[in-house]
Amino acid sequence: MTYPSYSAQKPSASVRPSIASSSWQLLKRSLVNFGKRAIAYFTQDREPIVSQRICANGQVVWTIHDPYTGQSTTCYSVAEVRAWLESRYSYRYNL
Structure with a gap:
């Protein structure tokens, strides 16, 4: 076989x-x-993004978005924008 x-x-x-x-x-x-x-x-880019718009009542409004933290804020004057930016940088670099 x-x-x-x-x-x-x-x-x-x-x-x-x-x-x-x-x-x-x-x-x-x-x-x-x-x-x-x-x-x-x-x-x-991790720099803040600042955009400006004009409301229906004619007031200028700035919106700031921080890609580093993911937070956004609305400001109603240039002084507020400047203060927010300065606080952001002083907070990040003083850690």
Whole structure:
């Protein structure tokens, strides 16, 4: 009685490169995306954003957004804006 011989077959050469290639492409894409996010995080502007608008009653209003803390405030005079900015910088640098 003879038994058929079974041997472990290696995947064909045409299958292996496509799997390795797609894995490499996925890794490469992930690393590129990570690098882009890291650069964006470390180079983002952390200075306050001051915008000015005029209300319906004609009063000038300033809105300040601080990306560093995520806080926003509304001021009704240039003196208030200046005081807020000075307090922000004195608080950050006196820690």
